[in-house]
Amino acid sequence: MFTTHGVRQRTILVILGLLLLAAGVLGLAAVWWGFPDGTDLGREQIGNSLPIDQQYLLPLGLAVGVIGMVLSLAVLITAIPRRPSAHKFRYESRNEGVSEIETSVIAKAVETAAQTQPEIVDANVQIGGSATEPVLYARFTLRADTPANRGVDLVNERVIPDLEMVLGAPFASKHVSFSFQKPEKQDSEKVVLI
Amino acid sequence: MNRFWHVRSARTLALMISFVIVLAASILLALSCILRLVNGQWPAAAEQSIKTVSNLHFNDNLAVIVMVVLAVLGLLLLLSALIPGRRQTILLNSDDPSAGSEQAISCRGISTLVGYEVERTDSVTRASVTTSPKLVRVTVQTPAHSVQRVRENVQARVQGVIDGLPVQRAPKVKVSVQRRGGN
Numbered sequence: 001m002f003t004t005h006g007v008r009q010r011t012i013l014v015i016l017g018l019l020l021l022a023a024g025v026l027g028l029a030a031v032w033w034g035f036p037d038g039t040d041l042g043r044e045q046i047g048n049s050l051p052i053d054q055q056y057l058l059p060l061g062l063a064v065g066v067i068g069m070v071l072s073l074a075v076l077i078t079a080i081p082r083r084p085s086a087h088k089f090r091y092e093s094r095n096e097g098v099s100e101i102e103t104s105v106i107a108k109a110v111e112t113a114a115q116t117q118p119e120i121v122d123a124n125v126q127i128g129g130s131a132t133e134p135v136l137y138a139r140f141t142l143r144a145d146t147p148a149n150r151g152v153d154l155v156n157e158r159v160i161p162d163l164e165m166v167l168g169a170p171f172a173s174k175h176v177s178f179s180f181q182k183p184e185k186q187d188s189e190k191v192v193l194i
Numbered sequence: 195m196n197r198f199w200h201v202r203s204a205r206t207l208a209l210m211i212s213f214v215i216v217l218a219a220s221i222l223l224a225l226s227c228i229l230r231l232v233n234g235q236w237p238a239a240a241e242q243s244i245k246t247v248s249n250l251h252f253n254d255n256l257a258v259i260v261m262v263v264l265a266v267l268g269l270l271l272l273l274s275a276l277i278p279g280r281r282q283t284i285l286l287n288s289d290d291p292s293a294g295s296e297q298a299i300s301c302r303g304i305s306t307l308v309g310y311e312v313e314r315t316d317s318v319t320r321a322s323v324t325t326s327p328k329l330v331r332v333t334v335q336t337p338a339h340s341v342q343r344v345r346e347n348v349q350a351r352v353q354g355v356i357d358g359l360p361v362q363r364a365p366k367v368k369v370s371v372q373r374r375g376g377n
Contacts, residue, residue, distance in 0.1 A: 004206055006202060012209060013208060013274060014272060014276065016268075016271055017267075021265055021269055023265075028258070028265065030252070062223075062227040062228065068216055068220025068223065068224075069217060069220040069221060072214075073217065081206065084198075144310040144311075147358060148299075152288065173294035173295070174295045175197070175198035175199055176297050179300045
């Protein structure tokens with residue numbers, strides 16, 4: 001259960017793509033059609049246009065290299081798919097004082113409880129948000145040989161309400177995905193007619 | 195409500211490859227500059243590169259090729275960023291964004307479900323299923339002479355499975371049958 005920041009990734013790719021495209025197209029356009037002032041760039045040496053013999057080449061190169069390293073590392077690190085982070089919910093009440101619950105503990109208990117149901121083969125649950133506005137991220141794998149409706153209803157009518165009862169608050173948002181798994185034992189009544 | 199499951203595919207691989215290349219180039223540039231500062235001369239490879247670039251003319255083949263490669267790479271990155279990726283899930287009837295409830299079924303899960311049903315069909319020896327939000331494509335192998343009957347059986351069973359799913363928009367079903375084995 002991993003998430004990526006699609007919009008950010010696409011925006012970065014657009015910027016990089018535009019930079020490369022602009023560099024390539026402007027270079028080609030300048031070589032083939034020249035500049036408006038009539039300079040024949042095509043015959044120019046590239047070295048004349050670059051600060052190769054200048055004193056500031058070294059600090060400039062170092063700065064560009066370091067900035068490039070920092071930027072690309074930042075992009076690479078933020079591009080790694082992540083799991084929704086587990087939280088510690090804090091409850092306060094006048095009568096019972098303060099208590100804290102690790103949401104990962106509840107999530108693990110829900111996974112174990114869900115797997116005891118005959119319709120559910122596997123469950124993967126994460127709880128985010130806050131104690132008053134919890135958020136559910138869950139994936140349930142249902143048996144392929146039971147009706148899909150039954151598994152979906154079981155999750156919506158029993159598993160999630162039970163979880164909300166344990167947390168003491170309804171989920172502010174629920175993100176649930178269903179999948180299926182074949183039973184290990186295949187049907188032996190099949191006939192192959194030739 | 196921001197969706198978690200029913201999202202278009204990100205462009206993580208393209209981004210990773212691009213920025214690994216940028217990182218490698220930046221490290222080489224910074225390292226060359228540091229070595230120049232420490233030793234007082236450019237490393238041999240860097241010196242060779244500087245010499246080659248300095249003596250190059252804008253209309254030399256190498257320079258033109260580099261510009262074309264840059265433009266093509268830029269266009270590819272731009273297209274990969276702008277073309278929307280395919281979703282890998284189908285929304286269920288119980289999905290209700292206004293109530294903060296996202297409910298989806300994975301296309302891979304539907305493939306498993308359909309594959310299980312198809313493999314149980316008489317005369318089918320092998321089946322492969324690929325599912326997208328719009329289409330379930332089923333390919334089966336059979337040794338039977340009556341390919342048409344096998345196709346109809348498989349089509350009916352798969353349609354039954356899809357109709358039984360509580361999805362908002364059911365994908366279409368396309369079955370193709372290959373005759374393999376038999377007499």
